[in-house]
Amino acid sequence: MTVLLTGAAGFIGFHVANALLDRGERVVGVDSVNDYYDPALKQARLDRLEGRNGFAFHRLDIADPAPLFELVDATPDIETVIHLAAQAGVRYSLENPWAYADANVRGQIGVLEASRRLPRLKHIVYASSSSVYGGNTKIPFAVGDPVERPVSVYAVTKRSGELLADTYAHLYGMALTGLRFFTVYGPWGRPDMAYFSFTKAILEGTPIQVFNSGEMKRDFTYIDDIVEGVLAAAGRPPKPDDAGRAHRIYNLGNHRAEPLPRFIEVIEKACRREARKELVEMQPGDVKETYADIEASRRDLDFDPRTPIDEGIPRFVAWFRDYYGV
Incomplete structure (x- = not known):
């Protein structure tokens, strides 16, 4: 099987690509390799991927349709599209909303339009986010919960991607699955995420900023569990519902809301150092708690996250020390 994988140089994309290659699939990877965070890490x-058989990389921007269309026209055997490319980051979306409109809305349209040109297409799996739940107070977050009150530009663009997918399923009979990721972490992760910046600061002996005085919870989901969920979804195209739309959305989370202070304690233990904490206010666009209801994911995808932070965080810290030589 040939898979078009967008965001191949990204954190989740890198791990998904490796898992697909391990299964013997052919992976056509695309990424713009932008400088939102260190491009050297993406490179x-x-x-590592370009040294593997079955992987071909194309540096392009999914918001620019011409090169993307040229690529899919030259690769008509693509059967599955796994669309992970996005402009990530809640706080940065308040500084540069244009980047999110381009990557997450225009880019979503670009991938959907490119996919329409594929004669053997069976399924599109795309990344959404737990951020779409906004400030919902009902815990845990379920896919059927209201998502009309997002609290960040990032969340708006990810919800827009879901609505676009639903519309394309209706208009063109395409099979699509959206995955709402909950705070993914692990080796080769993103430097803008808290677990990464906390680890760096603790090992350097510099203060960490603890938002809302630590009164926060997150559903931290280890990368290996996420990859299993993505691959399971990719292999199970949804059937049309009663309205004739073959589009489903699932939560991929660990189904556990970890208090921020405990999360920091686990990082401290893995680093064998105590953090210097600076208590600060809640940031605009942020939420106090995330917690995934994964009943539907378990039922339909056999999704079974197994990695607690007590196992996942030490693995990340070990990778961090090795990669950066600290």
Whole structure:
């Protein structure tokens, strides 16, 4: 099987690509390799992928349709599209909303339009986010919960991607599955995420900022569990519902809301150092708690996250020390 994988140089994309290659699939990877965070880390991921049989990389921007259309026209045997490319980050979306409109809305349209040109297409799996739940107070978050009150530009663009997918399923009979990721972490992760910046600061002996004085909870989901969920979804195209739309959305989370202070304690233990904490206010666009209801994911995808932070965080810290030589 040939898979078009967008965001191949990204954190989740890198791990998904490796898992697909391990299964003997052919992976056509695309990424713009932008500088939202250190491009050298993205290139290091790519260097590992490009040394593997079955992987071909194309540097392009999914918001620019011409090169994307040219690529799919030259690769008509693509059967599955796994669309992970996005402009990530809640706080940065308040500083540069244009980047999110381009990557997450225009880019979503670009991938959907490109996919329409594939004669053997069976399924599109795309990344959404737990951020779409906004400030919902009902816990845990379930796919059927209201998502009309997002609290960040990032969340708006990810919800827009879901609505676009639903519309394309209706208009063109395409099979699509959206996955709402909950705070993914692990080796080769993103430097803008808290677990990464906390680890760096603790090992350097510099303060960490603890938002809302630590009164926060997150559903931290280890990368290996996420990859299993993505691959399970990719292999199970949804059937049309009563309205004739073959589009489903699932939560991929660990089904556990960890208090921020405990999360920091686990990082401290893995680093064998105590953090210097600076208590700060809640940031605009942020939420106090995330917690995934994964009943539907378990039922339809056999999704079974097994990695607690007590196992996942030490694995990340070990990778961090090795990668950065600290």
